[in-house]
Amino acid sequence: MTVFTDSAPLLQIENLRVYYWNQAGPVKAVDDISFSIRSNERFGFIGESGCGKTTTIMAILRLIRRPGRIEGGRILLKGSDILTLSGEEMRQTRWNRISLIPQGAMNSLNPVMRVRDQIADAIVTHRGAVPNRELRERIGDLLETVQLSADVADMFPHELSGGMKQRVCIAMATALEPELIIADEPTSALDVVVQKAVMETLIGVQERMDASMILIGHDMGMTAQVADRVGVMYAGKLVEVADTRELFRQPQHPYSQALISSLPSIREKKRGGGIPGLPPFLLNPPDNCLFHPRCSHAIAFCQETAPLMHRIKAGHMAACHLHSAPEKFDSGPESEGGHSGVLAATATGSGAGRQAR
Amino acid sequence: MTTAFLPETGPESLPVEETTLATRGLRASVRYWLGNWKLSLGLVLIIGLTGFSIIGSYIVDFDLTKVAAGDFNARPSEEYIFGTDNVGRDVWALIIHGIHPSLKVGLIAGVLGTAVGVVLGVVGGYYGGNTDAVISTMADIFLTIPSLLILVVLASYIRTTTLEFTALVIAIFAWAGPTRLIRSQTLSLRERAFVPLAKLSGQSDFEIAIKQIMPNLLPYIMAGFVGAVSGAILALVGIQILGLGPLFTPNLGMILQAAYEGAAIFRGMWWWWVPPTVALMIIFISLFLISLALDELANPRLRERAK
Amino acid sequence: MSLTYILRRLGIFFLILWVASTLNFVIPRLAPGDPIAALIGEMEEQGATVENSAELIGMFRERFGLDDPLPIQYLKYLAALARFDLGYSIRFFPATVSQIVAAALPYTIGLLTATSLITFVLGILAGALLVWHSTPQFGRAVITFFMMLAPIPYYLLAIIFVSVLAFSLGWFPYSGVVSIGRLPKEGLDLGFIVDLIYHSLLPAFSIIIAGVGGWVLGMRGMMVTVLGEDYLTLAEAKGLKDRRIFLRYAMRNAILPQFTALAITLGYVVSGATIVELIFSYPGMGLRLFEAINSSDFPVIQGITFFLVVSIAVAILIIDLIYPWLDPRITYSRR
Numbered sequence: 001m002t003v004f005t006d007s008a009p010l011l012q013i014e015n016l017r018v019y020y021w022n023q024a025g026p027v028k029a030v031d032d033i034s035f036s037i038r039s040n041e042r043f044g045f046i047g048e049s050g051c052g053k054t055t056t057i058m059a060i061l062r063l064i065r066r067p068g069r070i071e072g073g074r075i076l077l078k079g080s081d082i083l084t085l086s087g088e089e090m091r092q093t094r095w096n097r098i099s100l101i102p103q104g105a106m107n108s109l110n111p112v113m114r115v116r117d118q119i120a121d122a123i124v125t126h127r128g129a130v131p132n133r134e135l136r137e138r139i140g141d142l143l144e145t146v147q148l149s150a151d152v153a154d155m156f157p158h159e160l161s162g163g164m165k166q167r168v169c170i171a172m173a174t175a176l177e178p179e180l181i182i183a184d185e186p187t188s189a190l191d192v193v194v195q196k197a198v199m200e201t202l203i204g205v206q207e208r209m210d211a212s213m214i215l216i217g218h219d220m221g222m223t224a225q226v227a228d229r230v231g232v233m234y235a236g237k238l239v240e241v242a243d244t245r246e247l248f249r250q251p252q253h254p255y256s257q258a259l260i261s262s263l264p265s266i267r268e269k270k271r272g273g274g275i276p277g278l279p280p281f282l283l284n285p286p287d288n289c290l291f292h293p294r295c296s297h298a299i300a301f302c303q304e305t306a307p308l309m310h311r312i313k314a315g316h317m318a319a320c321h322l323h324s325a326p327e328k329f330d331s332g333p334e335s336e337g338g339h340s341g342v343l344a345a346t347a348t349g350s351g352a353g354r355q356a357r
Numbered sequence: 358m359t360t361a362f363l364p365e366t367g368p369e370s371l372p373v374e375e376t377t378l379a380t381r382g383l384r385a386s387v388r389y390w391l392g393n394w395k396l397s398l399g400l401v402l403i404i405g406l407t408g409f410s411i412i413g414s415y416i417v418d419f420d421l422t423k424v425a426a427g428d429f430n431a432r433p434s435e436e437y438i439f440g441t442d443n444v445g446r447d448v449w450a451l452i453i454h455g456i457h458p459s460l461k462v463g464l465i466a467g468v469l470g471t472a473v474g475v476v477l478g479v480v481g482g483y484y485g486g487n488t489d490a491v492i493s494t495m496a497d498i499f500l501t502i503p504s505l506l507i508l509v510v511l512a513s514y515i516r517t518t519t520l521e522f523t524a525l526v527i528a529i530f531a532w533a534g535p536t537r538l539i540r541s542q543t544l545s546l547r548e549r550a551f552v553p554l555a556k557l558s559g560q561s562d563f564e565i566a567i568k569q570i571m572p573n574l575l576p577y578i579m580a581g582f583v584g585a586v587s588g589a590i591l592a593l594v595g596i597q598i599l600g601l602g603p604l605f606t607p608n609l610g611m612i613l614q615a616a617y618e619g620a621a622i623f624r625g626m627w628w629w630w631v632p633p634t635v636a637l638m639i640i641f642i643s644l645f646l647i648s649l650a651l652d653e654l655a656n657p658r659l660r661e662r663a664k
Numbered sequence: 665m666s667l668t669y670i671l672r673r674l675g676i677f678f679l680i681l682w683v684a685s686t687l688n689f690v691i692p693r694l695a696p697g698d699p700i701a702a703l704i705g706e707m708e709e710q711g712a713t714v715e716n717s718a719e720l721i722g723m724f725r726e727r728f729g730l731d732d733p734l735p736i737q738y739l740k741y742l743a744a745l746a747r748f749d750l751g752y753s754i755r756f757f758p759a760t761v762s763q764i765v766a767a768a769l770p771y772t773i774g775l776l777t778a779t780s781l782i783t784f785v786l787g788i789l790a791g792a793l794l795v796w797h798s799t800p801q802f803g804r805a806v807i808t809f810f811m812m813l814a815p816i817p818y819y820l821l822a823i824i825f826v827s828v829l830a831f832s833l834g835w836f837p838y839s840g841v842v843s844i845g846r847l848p849k850e851g852l853d854l855g856f857i858v859d860l861i862y863h864s865l866l867p868a869f870s871i872i873i874a875g876v877g878g879w880v881l882g883m884r885g886m887m888v889t890v891l892g893e894d895y896l897t898l899a900e901a902k903g904l905k906d907r908r909i910f911l912r913y914a915m916r917n918a919i920l921p922q923f924t925a926l927a928i929t930l931g932y933v934v935s936g937a938t939i940v941e942l943i944f945s946y947p948g949m950g951l952r953l954f955e956a957i958n959s960s961d962f963p964v965i966q967g968i969t970f971f972l973v974v975s976i977a978v979a980i981l982i983i984d985l986i987y988p989w990l991d992p993r994i995t996y997s998r999r
Contacts, residue, residue, distance in 0.1 A: 094902065102897065112916055121902065158992070498679055503932070503935040505939075506934070598819055599957055649881075
């Protein structure tokens with residue numbers, strides 16, 4: 001895992017904003033987020049449901065449907081902004097360069113088409129007509145790389161189990177060897193044993209293709225094991241980005257701390273605690289720092305000024321005044337003692353979580 | 358069979374949220390109803406037409422609808438607003454006295470058909486099994502058989518017939534559409550969370566059917582009723598154009614049939630065939646608008662698209 | 665396609681025939697008095713005007729077996745139907761009902777098959793386009809207009825067409841199936857065919873335009889549902905071309921319930937078409953039915969009804985047998 005490379009990132013997202021419009025005004029589903037993904041990297045997103053993870057990745061594919069709209073920002077794939085592509089150019093970019101393993105693999109296959117035709121559809125659309133025999137072989141190979149028998153190609157989706165459908169989706173997503181695979185909760189509908197096997201398949205395929213991957217996991221533990229780096233999202237904002245080990249060991253944003261401490265841990269024999277309060281109602285969000293109503297550290301300043309992404313150390317960013325403006329906090333921790341202070345706060349956070357139960 | 362106008366609303370097209378109509382709140386419903394132009398326009402048209410006919414019946418002399426009450430084949434004039442037909446009946450009087458009997462037939466057949474449809478639909482959808490298989494198969498078959506033709510056979514044997522009797526006969530076929538609609542909705546309602554919940558809390562099947570399922574079926578029952586009324590009027594006029602059906606009470610189908618028999622079109626007597634045609638169009642269009650609105654109420658996804 | 669499926673569909677086929685024939689048997693006997701005895705009596709009175717009346721009356725007595733108990737009458741009736749033996753026309757005796765029907769059936773079947781297919785295809789396509797994102801605004805407006813014609817009954821539209829397009833404007837003939845006195849020449853007579861199609865256009869338009877709105881509505885409703893499905897999002901993510909997504913993913917799925925609806929609306933279409941035929945004096949079953957009603961030719965009335973029900977049942981059987989081929993989930997068959 002190479003964390004530092006000199007090469008430009010594969011995907012760079014700058015100030016992306018996606019709003020859903022309704023009569024009462026915009027719902028800021030994704031609000032001014034920036035991050036980048038390197039070649040061969042697996043980048044994980046964590047956060048409660050509704051925090052904007054899926055909206056973010058759908059924006060990368062430019063598949064935001066009305067009443068949603070991409071309001072601004074840039075999405076640079078190898079340096080060129082895909083938001084400026086024409087519809088036809090974008091269509092050619094999809095699957096060729098960015099593919100998707102959808103959230104609802106159960107219902108993502110067309111019920112009236114054979115698996116073969118659905119995979120062939122992607123290949124033929126982007127690569128042009130392929131001789132029948134070659135196409136057959138190619139599809140057979142694809143299915144075998146996801147541990148499915150080549151016979152599956154002749155089946156209809158209703159003849160497949162959930163795990164098999166998921167594998168078909170993976171095979172389909174890798175058919176054109178894209179540079180970036182986006183996996184939106186690829187294992188959420190499966191039982192635990194199958195989950196692990198499917199995830200291993202997915203990683204195997206991704207590594208062999210030298211592709212990058214964005215992974216949204218419903219299971220934080222799984223994300224922790226699989227991703228190289230992780231971004232934490234809260235209410236449409238990216239609040240922290242760090243290498244996986246660093247993030248899970250030393251989360252810096254109070255929300256990340258609370259989220260991670262909510263994970264049950266076998267080693268520490270503690271029960272997972274929830275996070276007190278509810279995610280904000282995005283039609284009428286709290287001022288500035290969106291997390292302050294639920295944050296045990298919150299001070300008046302948090303309500304007055306929005307925290308910006310602050311570099312804590314190389315490759316680790318967080319958007320919290322605890323780090324960007326420590327002097328505002330009465331018992332503001334010294335810059336070096338910051339970590340221990342924050343870690344202490346972790347315990348407080350989870351303690352509060354337990355009380356809330 | 359105007360149920361064909363209602364899109365298939367299977368379980369997948371039901372609102373996802375578990376709020377039921379019973380819990381959605383009266384005020385919100387009323388606001389929705391008032392804001393729906395299809396419903397408002399449909400109601401205004403049908404109520405207006407009914408009112409026009411009933412009130413008019415008290416004002417316009419019924420004797421004008423009788424043979425040789427006025428000139429023959431007269432053009433519209435100050436004396437005869439819509440002219441007269443080939444046997445000297447005043448078309449204006451025929452229309453005024455003819456609208457409400459036609460609606461009455463639709464209403465009788467519609468009420469009967471819907472009542473039977475609700476009972477059979479709820480029973481079939483709720484209990485399932487063989488009962489359901491029999492009910493839904495019979496409903497499908499009755500929908501499939503060209504009801505108009507069977508009615509023609511019947512009417513041809515029983516020539517001298519009244520409006521009320523015709524309505525009863527039409528009702529033989531009017532139950533199938535509502536039954537099908539109500540059954541599929543009951544089926545999907547049964548699967549939703551509040552029914553097992555009610556069962557757990559000790560309510561009997563009958564109580565559940567009345568208290569839990571019925572209120573949620575309301576828009577579908579109304580849609581089924583509107584469809585049945587419209588289908589009944591359609592059948593009535595159809596029978597009449599073929600020269601069967603009630604001939605003694607003035608009604609729209611009878612006027613149209615007389616106009617057809619009297620070759621009104623080819624004699625250029627537009628005042629004879631246009632008024633009943635327009636009146637029937639208003640009836641069918643208003644009922645159609647109402648059923649569209651009911652469908653949007655029951656299926657919010659359509660509401661969004663319809664904007 | 666599994667055998668049970670075929671057997672069940674055949675079962676429905678015979679059930680439709682059975683229910684319709686039973687209604688046809690029961691209804692005359694429900695009428696006050698004994699309509700059949702009355703009918704025969706009436707025929708005896710009219711004896712002078714009907715050729716071979718004694719022979720006809722004798723056949724009727726035997727046929728209806730009025731002295732038999734009801735169940736026996738019923739069984740005899742069903743047995744005769746199974747042989748397509750519907751007896752004799754009163755008006756055109758000794759012509760059989762089957763002969764009269766056979767002369768009219770091709771016109772009705774031809775008109776209805778052509779118009780039903782056109783209506784279905786047009787309506788489905790228009791309904792799907794109505795909610796498809798890349799349909800131009802003008803197209804949507806046109807489709808919405810035709811959708812709003814959905815509630816107008818066939819016969820009203822037919823009356824308006826006859827009046828405006830045939831009578832006032834004179835663009836179309838307003839009656840008959842060919843020009844008066846026109847008979848087909850030996851061999852392939854193209855002119856005759858053109859004449860026939862020209863005469864059929866207006867009845868066909870009435871049926872198509874009155875029917876298309878219902879399909880637009882049904883398809884619109886189903887498309888809205890399908891457009892929200894996950895497989896549509898994935899199809900778009902796959903970078904497929906718009907047209908392919910529309911045809912193979914969206915329409916292909918939304919069309920399935922429409923086939924069921926097609927089977928169910930056939931009866932309605934046939935009912936409507938008989939009256940359209942009458943209005944246009946198109947020599948199909950509708951016109952024969954009208955003539956039979958006017959001459960109290962009961963066997964012909966019943967025969968026409970029976971044959972139309974048979975036609976509908978056959979059409980439904982065909983749709984049912986095609987359906988599993990369209991929706992693989994129906995039979996779980998593997999190639």
